[in-house]
Amino acid sequence: MSSRRRAIEARGLTKRYGAFTAVDAIDFDLLHGECVGFLGPNGAGKTTTVRMVSCFTPITSGFVKVFDLDVADFPRAVKKEIGMCPQEDNLDPDFSVGKNLLTYARYFGIPGGVARERAGDLLRMMQLEERAKAKIQELSGGMKRRLILARALLNQPRLPLLDEPTTGLDPQARHAIWQRIRTLKTEGTTILLTTHYMEEATQLCDRVILMDQGKILREGRPPELIEREVGKHVIEVWSRIEEVAAFVAERGWAHEVVDARVYVYLRDGDDGARQLEDRFPGIEHLLRQATLEDVFLRLAGRGLRG
Numbered sequence: 001m002s003s004r005r006r007a008i009e010a011r012g013l014t015k016r017y018g019a020f021t022a023v024d025a026i027d028f029d030l031l032h033g034e035c036v037g038f039l040g041p042n043g044a045g046k047t048t049t050v051r052m053v054s055c056f057t058p059i060t061s062g063f064v065k066v067f068d069l070d071v072a073d074f075p076r077a078v079k080k081e082i083g084m085c086p087q088e089d090n091l092d093p094d095f096s097v098g099k100n101l102l103t104y105a106r107y108f109g110i111p112g113g114v115a116r117e118r119a120g121d122l123l124r125m126m127q128l129e130e131r132a133k134a135k136i137q138e139l140s141g142g143m144k145r146r147l148i149l150a151r152a153l154l155n156q157p158r159l160p161l162l163d164e165p166t167t168g169l170d171p172q173a174r175h176a177i178w179q180r181i182r183t184l185k186t187e188g189t190t191i192l193l194t195t196h197y198m199e200e201a202t203q204l205c206d207r208v209i210l211m212d213q214g215k216i217l218r219e220g221r222p223p224e225l226i227e228r229e230v231g232k233h234v235i236e237v238w239s240r241i242e243e244v245a246a247f248v249a250e251r252g253w254a255h256e257v258v259d260a261r262v263y264v265y266l267r268d269g270d271d272g273a274r275q276l277e278d279r280f281p282g283i284e285h286l287l288r289q290a291t292l293e294d295v296f297l298r299l300a301g302r303g304l305r306g
Contacts, residue, residue, distance in 0.1 A: 004031040005192040007159055008053060012062030015048050022048040024214035025062060030159075035181070035191040037205035039198070039292075041300050044211040046194040047087060049164050053097035053192065054084050062216040066159060080108065083157030085149050087164050091136045097147060098123070098132040101154055108155040113153070122150035125180060142173035149177060153184075160184065162193045166200060178203060212283070212300045222292050229298060230290040235264040235273055247279055248272075256298070265290065265298075 008030040010094040015023040030036050038046040051057035053064050055075040065069045066078045091100050098119060105115035123129045126146040131139065134295075139147065149165055162181070166174040181204050184191060195201055201208050202222045209219040218225060231254070238261045239243045245262050249257045253272060254265040266272045273287045 004033070006030065006065075007032050007034070007067060007302055008192065009065045010049075010053075010062065013049065013052060013059065013064055014061040015045075015052060015057060016060045021214050023052070024026040025212075026214075026216050028209055028216065028219070030190055032190055033185075033188045035185050035193060035204055036196045036208045037199055037208045038192070038211060039196075039208055039296055043213075044300075045214040046211055047163055049211075050161050050192065050194060052181060054082055054161050055079055056084075080155070081158045082085035083152035083155060083160040083163045085152040085160065085165050086291050087167065089144050089148065091144060091147060091151075093136045096133050096135060097128060097139070100136065100147065101151055104151050110155065118154055118156075119150075122153060126150045126177065133252060142169045145169055146173060146177065149180070153180075157189075158266055159190050159192065162191065164196065166195070166197065174200075198291060198296055202292050210296065210299055218295070225295050226290050226292055230294045231265045231267040232290060233266045233273075234290050234294055235262075235266065235276065235285055235287050237262040237264065237276070237283060237285040240280055244276065244280065244283070247276070251275075263294075265294070 006029050008028070010026065010028050012025045012027065014021065014025050026049070038049060040046050043293065048057060052059050053066065053071065055071050055078055069078050069083055071078050074174055092103065095103060101119040101122065102115050105119070110118070120129070123132055126149065128143060128146060128150070131143065136144070141198060143169070143238055145165065149162070152162070154161055166177050168179070178200065181191065181193070193201070193205065205222060207221055208225065209218060210217045218229065220228070241257065241260055245255065245257050248262065248264050255262045264272055273285070276283060
């Protein structure tokens with residue numbers, strides 16, 4: 001771990017609901033200025049972890065410190081330092097777009113003039129300036145997500161907690177939010193992000209933490225995780241499956257057979273594609289670079305979750 005100070009320190013962090021353990025004694029750190037992504041299938045424990053960090057969900061055991069403040073002992077002080085972008089739409093339908101931001105500013109004691117200036121800047125940044133007087137019901141899903149992110153940044157938090165901030169957005173809205181997150185990174189802001197989009201994690205995160213069933217499976221920088229867990233390239237084959245699987249197994253290459261498709265994972269320097277083409281002329285296949293999604297699917301599995 002770097003010599004930089006910790007923005008978040010979690011040790012033995014656990015959350016149980018009766019007999020069900022949602023988060024199972026995990027340890028992790030975020031350093032000042034890092035963007036760290038939590039990845040995992042539905043029910044992995046990502047959102048529960050974020051809610052414990054944000055003082056929203058009580059901790060069963062273990063602890064979390066945010067900027068050296070224990071969230072259990074100093075929740076008010078911690079909340080001043082964070083900006084929460086939740087998964088759900090919790091905008092106030094009784095207020096206009098602009099009023100949602102100005103009302104939220106009052107929770108942080110932000111003076112009216114400062115609040116109006118910040119709200120105007122954020123609405124321009126999120127391309128919502130012309131909607132300032134619109135009712136929440138008049139906004140599209142993408143506009144609501146952008147407004148929720150603007151609200152999370154209104155208090156200029158040292159630690160934005162972004163829980164799947166771009167889920168359900170069209171590509172234009174997603175990239176607009178990515179650009180805002182990149183800007184925050186250049187300003188030295190520490191960011192905790194949960195996402196189902198592997199490209200999003202690869203584009204934005206300095207490190208990723210892969211969770212499943214309440215535990216941390218792996219963590220590291222995206223390029224290092226990809227090379228360590230998968231390799232440089234992946235060959236996908238969707239013809240002559242049994243023969244290809246036997247051929248690959250004979251050579252000791254890492255592979256999976258899933259839904260009438262063989263996935264072959266190649267290390268740097270392997271010439272697997274050439275060997276396959278020589279052995280099976282005309283075989284239907286695709287050679288591509290390995291991605292974080294391959295890491296995710298290998299470790300967490302390809303089956304659907306609830």
